[in-house]
Amino acid sequence: MNTAEVVKKLIPLLGGVENIASATHCATRLRLVLHDDTKGDKVAIDRLDSVKGCFANAGQFQIIFGTGLVNEVYDEFIKETDIEQSSKSEVNSIASQKQNIIQRFARTLSNIFVPIIPAIVASGLLMGLLGTLRTYNLVDSQSTLFVLLDIFSSAAFIILPILIGFTAAKEFGGNPYLGATLGGILTHPALTNAWSVAGGFETMQLFNMDIAMIGYQGTVFPVVLATWFMSVVEKNIRRVVPNALDIILTPFITVVITGFVAMIFIGPAGRAFGDGISWVLNVMYTHVGWVAGVLFGGSYSAIVITGIHHSFHAIEAGLLTNPEIGINFLLPIWAMANVAQGGACLAVYFKTTNEKIKSIAVPSAVSSLLGITEAAIFGINLRFIKPFFAALAGGACGGGYVVFSKVGMTAVGLTGLPGMAIVQPNSLIHYIIGMIIAFTVSFIISYLLKYNTENV
DSSP states (O other), X not given: OOHHHHHHHHHHXXXXXXXXXXEEEOSSEEEEEESOGGGSOXXXXXXXXXXXXXXXXXXXXXXXXXXXXXXXXXXXXXHHHOOOOOOHHHHHHHHHTTSOHHHHHHHHHHHHHGGGHHHHHHHHHHHXXXXXXXXXXXXXXXXXXXXHHHHHHHHHHHTHHHHHHHHHHHHHTSOHHHHHXXXXXXXXXXXXXXXXXXXXXXXXXXXXXXXXXXXXXXXXXXXXXXXXXXXXXXXXXXXXXXXXXXXXXXXXXXXXXXXXXXXXXXXXXXXXXXXXXXXXXXXXXXXITHHHHHHHHXXXXXXXXXXXXXXXXXXXXXXXXXTTTOSBOSHHHHHHHHHHHHHHHHXXXXXXXXXXXXXXXXXXXXXXXXXXXXXXXXXXXXXXXXXXXXHHHHHHHHHHHHHHTTOOBSSSSOXXXXXXXXXXXXXXXXXXXXXXXXXXXXXXXXXXXXXXXXXX
16 A cells, blocks of 8 residues: 555544644654544554554654654645644644643653753763773773863753753743853852852842852752743733833843842752652662662553653753762663563564564564654554553563662663663663563563454
């Protein structure tokens, strides 16, 4: 079946052209917003040639076609429906109107942190490399080259509030450059560096209120909250300031008001909130141990279905930048859950005689090993239900092991096999063992359970 035939059969299964609000695509999926999701026939769509899976998530109706093919399908889809092409941001905006408040909150945090991930990954990879070289005495840590690379590796975390201020302002509808300026205020050199506060800090008084002159280097929640407040202030000031004076007065008043409020109220409250979350997680990690790994690893894939997992980037960044913790012990758990989905998916390949299922299962399993699980979860495991639960069991076992073994990572965003690059050197072998456990357990359980694998 060629692309044009697939699209012509697809449109009626979506409820017709009149039920399609907008369309875009990513690397593997056609992403649609339907006026009424119930009119989308997922079962029938799954049966179409070239379709590797179909699911609704985060207000979007998503159909998996795979890399390359999705571009051809999208072009034909736009031509056939005569729907105006939409950007991903426009589709996300329309889809968010169909989400509940928790999903919207998670999506907001995701939109703030996802653009920053490349910077954190680059720093994390470099930290991991330098840590390996230092651990095995492969380089002089006092050499100029090492010192410079060490500076490069910590830069993203030092200016993290500036990066967050920029992306958060864009998300909240404020001026992103004012958001970055606010991040600069919170990390100004005149303030005691947050990572060296144990050596003492200065306190000043303003209107009989004590202001701790401590910076917010590496923090997450203070700048997110402060930028949200800044965006609200900016919008309200803009309503009353004459257009002729807007470029002068609006940023000036916004920065002054927000700067004071951030330093006196929002900053300390945001720091306490972020430290509180990190403290609770660290206590669970330290004292509950492998049980916490079992619970988190066994539930993560179920959370992925809701889309709430996008908010975890903020928590992980908080762990990395907390001077008392300094590692990401959550990401190894998520990695085990992702790998487990691949194991359960591959088992379906050996159980089924259906050629279409076989053609989907192998690339979906490989994709999961690389940290991308949508095809495995929605294309295979949830289709047959029991493989999904097998993957939850595998994720629980792998998650329990990596927590028991104290596996830590130095960045966010990479799981599965690519995640090996950001694992702490002394944890790498345990990370690999954890992946083997997660994959093997889920594969065996998925293979041994009885379910019909011939339905498409």
